[in-house]
Amino acid sequence: MEKNQTVKIQNPEYGDIYTAHIEKNGAGWIGQIQEVPEVQCEGSTPEALLEILKTELHEVLIARADAWDKQIEEDIKAGRLDHLLAPVG
Numbered sequence: 001m002e003k004n005q006t007v008k009i010q011n012p013e014y015g016d017i018y019t020a021h022i023e024k025n026g027a028g029w030i031g032q033i034q035e036v037p038e039v040q041c042e043g044s045t046p047e048a049l050l051e052i053l054k055t056e057l058h059e060v061l062i063a064r065a066d067a068w069d070k071q072i073e074e075d076i077k078a079g080r081l082d083h084l085l086a087p088v089g
Helices: 046-077
Strands: 004-010 017-025 028-033 036-043
Touching: 004 046, 017 046, 028 046, 036 046
Parallel strands: none
Antiparallel strands: 004 017, 017 028, 028 036
């Protein structure tokens, strides 16, 4: 296996495709998801690293969705979206 690789990872829940950049780092491997830079992991093998990246990516995407839902609920309660309910015309 090459020292530096770019691997596509598909989110099975929504079908989105993400790009993982992985590289050899001493005795192990390090990697990052290009579209979600906060997902940075280490693994002992490229295969192990990709599994760790997939898991971490899923956790970050769930956390983002939960934060979005919470923000929308707060905006609704605060009336910040009431203007969207106004009749058109």
